Amino acid sequence: MSGWSLEDAIAIAGGPAGPHTCFEALPPQDFDCVAENLQVFNLHLEQIAREAVARGAAPPFDWAIALTASSSLACTVRRLEERYAILVPIGAVARIRMMARLLLSYWHVENPPRVIRSPVDAIEDGTESVPPLLRGLFVEDVDMAELRLGLLVLDRVIKLDPVFEPDVRELTHLAVTWLITHEFTHVLHGHFDVLAAAGDERRDRLLRGCELDADDGATAISLLVMDRAVRMASALGQEASMDTGLLRLGYAVTMLLGMFDVVRKHFPAYAHGAYNHPLLRCELFFSAIDRAVQEPPEVKATFLHSVTEGWKRCIHAYDMLTVEAMAGRFGSLPPGRHPAPLHAMLYGVLGGPTDTALRGLMAEAGTLLTEIRAQLPAFQHGGGSEPA
Ligand SMILES: [Zn+2]
16 A cells, blocks of 8 residues: 555556547547546446455555546556545547547448457567557657657558547447446455455455456456446437447457557467456456356347447458558658567467467466455355356
8 A cells, every 4th residue: 555645646657647648549538538438437437346346355545537648558457545546648548549549430341351460379579560640549758748649640641431430439339338348347356355455465466356356356247237228218218229339349358459569469478467368357257257247148139239239340450450551651660670460469360379378378377367366355255256
């Protein structure tokens, strides 16, 4: 626990973000929309926390969500004196929004080419392989000035029909809230206490397990909130459907994971450290969806079809992006560098050794998740803390 106040935590993370912090990449009206959506979303988190406390799965706790003037893609959660601070960089929101605009611009491409690379191959790593115009999307280490300029220039080359604007807003919201629910799960499931009590030799393994659990919780909570929001909208006579929501969720999470860890694209690069390979995290997202959907078989089948369709459309768009990067649309690279693959979502080869490696990693992750949950207070009373 730090002795920081919420204001300290926000200041250390870059200061508070306002409508003009990142205005070229996130126009003020979009900033207001994001801030308002987060307020509504937080009401759902409050209800989830109240329910968890009522059934004894978590002690009462308080938190605040703050948008910070940081260019980073990574959300964080900090334990303060009396509450937790979930810090969301405005740079992450702007990057996600621009990535949604870029990928959706390929929506009508029929029969997109496939990028055939396997994550078991040794793949050249390093940010030098990211074309100049895509650095603002994929490279973590860019400052706010570079991010703002980079996204502004990129925005000018994106040709997106305005009819997609609601989809851009919704994909941005779903990706950002998935990031927030990941951080929220760290708090809800008691990860801070478990990690604080662990000795150095166990800490790395516990941390990796907690990250798996946080992804799993993020997916379960995202689904629960979507279900409640759709029911609420239907009750008010507004148009809303779980199928459209799930298609967008599948697209948003796949898109988001594709933006992570652009400097590490093959499986062996993730042998150590807190996180698993983004492609593995994406597969585990589908496992979490499969477990979280509590519907009759025929309804569940349509839900799973929708979320898979979102994933498929996103992967096709990522393949198109790679092909256009190879054609030089986003600027040229230093001699000896090649833009493919751009990201770690390497679904082009799924068979043979790739399949064997992926299944092995999935089994390892499943074992670790079970092991971690046996130690988490949230899962000590039989039912776990996953939202019902
Ligand atoms: Zn985490």
